[in-house]
Amino acid sequence: xxxxxxxxxxxxxxxxxxxxxxxxxxxxxxxxxxxxxxxxxxxxxxxxxxxxxxxxxxxxxxxxxxxxxxxxxxxxxxxxxxxxxxxxxxxxxxxxxxxxxxxxxxxxxxxxxxxxxxxxxxxxxxxxxxxxxxxxxxxxxxxxxxxxxxxxxxxxxxxxxxxxxxxxxxxxxxxxxxxxxxxxxxxxxxxx
Numbered sequence: 001x002x003x004x005x006x007x008x009x010x011x012x013x014x015x016x017x018x019x020x021x022x023x024x025x026x027x028x029x030x031x032x033x034x035x036x037x038x039x040x041x042x043x044x045x046x047x048x049x050x051x052x053x054x055x056x057x058x059x060x061x062x063x064x065x066x067x068x069x070x071x072x073x074x075x076x077x078x079x080x081x082x083x084x085x086x087x088x089x090x091x092x093x094x095x096x097x098x099x100x101x102x103x104x105x106x107x108x109x110x111x112x113x114x115x116x117x118x119x120x121x122x123x124x125x126x127x128x129x130x131x132x133x134x135x136x137x138x139x140x141x142x143x144x145x146x147x148x149x150x151x152x153x154x155x156x157x158x159x160x161x162x163x164x165x166x167x168x169x170x171x172x173x174x175x176x177x178x179x180x181x182x183x184x185x186x187x188x189x190x191x192x
Contacts, residue, residue, distance in 0.1 A: 003062040003149035004059075019172050019184075021044055031188070032187075033189050033191060038189070039187040039188075040186055042057055043055060044180070061147055067189075093130055094147070095148040100142075100163075102164045106144075107144040110181040110182075112159070115176070116156055117155045166180075
């Protein structure tokens with residue numbers, strides 16, 4: 001598994017209805033895509049749930065790295081670049097993905113936390129503890145899918161959770177500050 005996200009920050013007065021329409025008319029194009037684990041079409045709107053910006057920020061889990069590369073080389077991403085410019089694409093090596101207790105429900109909310117891994121604690125220890133915490137999160141009420149990845153260039157850990165309801169405050173849960181998103185659509189690839 002490989003996790004990927006790009007963030008397109010839009011002007012403060014941008015009509016987010018444009019993004020909603022784009023997802024409503026094009027989001028289904030990746031439904032069932034080979035090599036895709038999932039794509040969460042997520043947005044943040046300025047002034048909602050504490051967001052300071054308008055942003056379109058899809059989050060992907062790829063089961064096949066070749067499919068990830070094919071997507072970035074393909075016409076869909078090329079069209080996005082034509083409309084918004086080429087965004088920086090973040091990616092993380094997958095650690096684990098867990099199906100949640102609300103897997104049968106469509107997700108409506110998501111949260112992403114990124115934190116720096118400690119240099120004085122073995123990586124395996126930190127990833128193991130984070131994976132165990134993610135398994136507990138997946139069992140919580142309302143969780144659709146939870147995923148964990150790490151970036152060995154920046155030595156960061158990403159935690160992404162899809163939910164069928166607004167998330168609890170992640171800072172209270174000990175995960176630090178989180179980006180909170182609205183999920184407009186979820187595309188999933190074929191199950192192996």
